[in-house]
Amino acid sequence: MFDSLQDRLGSILNGLTGRGALSEKDVNAALREVRRALLEADVALEVVRGFTDRVRDKAVGAELLKSIKPGQMVVKIVHDELVATLGETQEPIDLNAPAPVVLMMVGLQGSGKTTTSAKIAKRLTDRQRKKVLMASLDTRRPAAQEQLKVLGEQTGVTTLPIIAGQDPVAIASRAKEAGKLGGYDVVILDTAGRTHIDEPLMVEMAEIKARAAPHEILLVADSLTGQDAVNLARSFDERVGITGIVLTRVDGDGRGGAALSMRAVTGKPIKLIGTGEKMDALEDFHPARIADRILGMGDIVSLVERAAENIDAEKAAAMAKKMQSGKFDMNDLADQIRQMQKMGGMGGMLGMLPGIGKMKDQIAAAGLDDKLFKRQLAIISSMTAAERKNPGILKNSRKKRIASGSGTSAADINKLLKMHRQMADVMKAMGKGGKGGGMMGRMVSGLAGKMGLPGGGMGGMPDLSKMDPKEIEALAKAAQGGGGMPDLSALSKGLPSGLGGSGLPGLPGGRGGLPGLSGFPGKKK
Numbered sequence: 347m348f349d350s351l352q353d354r355l356g357s358i359l360n361g362l363t364g365r366g367a368l369s370e371k372d373v374n375a376a377l378r379e380v381r382r383a384l385l386e387a388d389v390a391l392e393v394v395r396g397f398t399d400r401v402r403d404k405a406v407g408a409e410l411l412k413s414i415k416p417g418q419m420v421v422k423i424v425h426d427e428l429v430a431t432l433g434e435t436q437e438p439i440d441l442n443a444p445a446p447v448v449l450m451m452v453g454l455q456g457s458g459k460t461t462t463s464a465k466i467a468k469r470l471t472d473r474q475r476k477k478v479l480m481a482s483l484d485t486r487r488p489a490a491q492e493q494l495k496v497l498g499e500q501t502g503v504t505t506l507p508i509i510a511g512q513d514p515v516a517i518a519s520r521a522k523e524a525g526k527l528g529g530y531d532v533v534i535l536d537t538a539g540r541t542h543i544d545e546p547l548m549v550e551m552a553e554i555k556a557r558a559a560p561h562e563i564l565l566v567a568d569s570l571t572g573q574d575a576v577n578l579a580r581s582f583d584e585r586v587g588i589t590g591i592v593l594t595r596v597d598g599d600g601r602g603g604a605a606l607s608m609r610a611v612t613g614k615p616i617k618l619i620g621t622g623e624k625m626d627a628l629e630d631f632h633p634a635r636i637a638d639r640i641l642g643m644g645d646i647v648s649l650v651e652r653a654a655e656n657i658d659a660e661k662a663a664a665m666a667k668k669m670q671s672g673k674f675d676m677n678d679l680a681d682q683i684r685q686m687q688k689m690g691g692m693g694g695m696l697g698m699l700p701g702i703g704k705m706k707d708q709i710a711a712a713g714l715d716d717k718l719f720k721r722q723l724a725i726i727s728s729m730t731a732a733e734r735k736n737p738g739i740l741k742n743s744r745k746k747r748i749a750s751g752s753g754t755s756a757a758d759i760n761k762l763l764k765m766h767r768q769m770a771d772v773m774k775a776m777g778k779g780g781k782g783g784g785m786m787g788r789m790v791s792g793l794a795g796k797m798g799l800p801g802g803g804m805g806g807m808p809d810l811s812k813m814d815p816k817e818i819e820a821l822a823k824a825a826q827g828g829g830g831m832p833d834l835s836a837l838s839k840g841l842p843s844g845l846g847g848s849g850l851p852g853l854p855g856g857r858g859g860l861p862g863l864s865g866f867p868g869k870k871k
């Protein structure tokens with residue numbers, strides 16, 4: 347399964363992984379090969395285009411991680427994009443409805459509908475202890491109802507007794523009624539197929555749907571038919587409305603085009619895959635596992651994931667050092683803001699402190715949420731590299747340009763600059779007198795810990811109780827006024843007694859550059 351694609355992608359990406367540097371040209375050349383490989387695997391053209399475009403965008407803009415070669419990064423990007431294309435998460439059959447839950451199986455003749463119905467029935471019986479009733483609605487092919495009966499006997503699943511001459515819609519009604527009366531959890535309706543989609547088939551499906559009110563309509567499609575399977579899914583969805591797809595004969599499909607295109611083209615999830623003729627040859631469709639199988643480079647993917655985690659911790663440590671030396675430019679400020687965003691913004695950060703979680707709504711209402719960070723980041727990214735390094739050179743005319751470039755006002759820019767100046771001052775002051783990285787350093791490494799990264803103290807939260815009260819006081823004083831950051835000294839008044847202060851927070855302090863932490867506890871009793 348996916349063998350040929352695995353071989354092709356493997357050799358293309360292997361050619362990249364060993365190299366120390368990659369140019370845009372290298373990436374483009376590799377992506378051309380990837381594109382060809384996907385097309386040869388019968389992946390839909392529109393899916394291939396979107397896929398390679400997104401990989402290119404991400405690969406070109408990717409932040410290079412120390413200890414990771416650029417090619418390895420590309421492998422990870424391709425992997426993630428495969429997972430996204432396949433649908434991200436596994437979607438099980440949904441049985442969340444009043445019993446009996448009706449599953450309607452639709453598809454063309456010979457796609458594996460009857461076999462799959464029995465496989466699903468067996469799985470629900472064995473794994474989920476469901477009481478399942480199966481009914482064949484195929485009155486066209488003489489042996490069809492008998493075939494399901496035999497499979498039912500084989501798997502120990504009850505089938506609806508056959509009444510000769512009854513039409514499909516009547517059988518559907520009878521099955522549902524029998525399901526109700528017999529206390530069944532699930533009723534599976536195996537509908538008739540055709541060699542191709544035609545009007546009578548669609549009319550019949552619509553009538554059965556109206557009568558049986560199925561909770562799931564699962565299209566059974568043959569993986570080996572590639573793009574035809576995808577087009578079939580689209581047509582069935584338009585006419586009948588499907589809720590999911592079961593792809594059969596995946597065991598014989600070396601190309602995988604249907605599996606890869608289905609979700610992106612139809613928007614409907616592949617829920618299960620058939621991997622053989624035996625009754626237990628049915629597997630959940632896990633996008634991440636399928637991507638692993640297609641790419642066969644699991645080691646590299648997890649290597650990059652680990653490195654990305656470490657880099658955050660390293661960044662935090664480097665930031666602490668920078669702050670100590672007082673070299674804190676607009677790039678560093680942007681990094682800080684991004685860190686805060688990662689933590690879920692001001693609300694998210696405060697939510698980690700005991701007793702403050704409830705204030706989140708007030709913080710959001712006061713506009714101190716992500717929007718503020720976004721505005722601040724927009725301002726910084728509208729500056730030139732030189733301005734970011736040394737914001738002191740910004741003239742009023744440039745401020746106006748930046749304001750219009752970032753959709754803000756000159757006042758916003760002044761606030762941000764003031765905030766930066768004050769933060770830099772505080773860092774410098776703390777760096778001189780500070781020990782062990784200063785408060786901000788500890789805060790940063792504390793936050794890193796909270797994110798599950800190495801280097802955090804006290805379960806990751808900045809351990810304010812161990813901090814020198816003078817340090818906090820100095821920071822708070824220097825931080826008053828200016829800037830667009832919230833003044834936490836006001837917030838802290840609302841902290842429960844154990845954390846100092848009383849009464850409700852007077853939100854927002856608003857003028858504070860850096861959060862005024864004066865109200866935080868100095869030492870624990």
Ligand SMILES: Nc1nc2c(ncn2[C@@H]2O[C@H](COP(=O)(O)OP(=O)(O)OP(=O)(O)O)[C@@H](O)[C@H]2O)c(=O)[nH]1
Pocket residue numbers: 453454455456457458459460461462484487490538539540593594595596597598619620621622623627
């Ligand atoms: N290798 C393999 N064979 C399968 C799979 N699913 C079904 N088959 C085989 O495909 C053949 C046709 O399956 P059926 O279940 O009879 O197909 P159907 O869609 O019900 O066909 P009609 O009843 O004619 O509409 C059978 O021989 C199955 O054993 C699968 O996942 N892998």
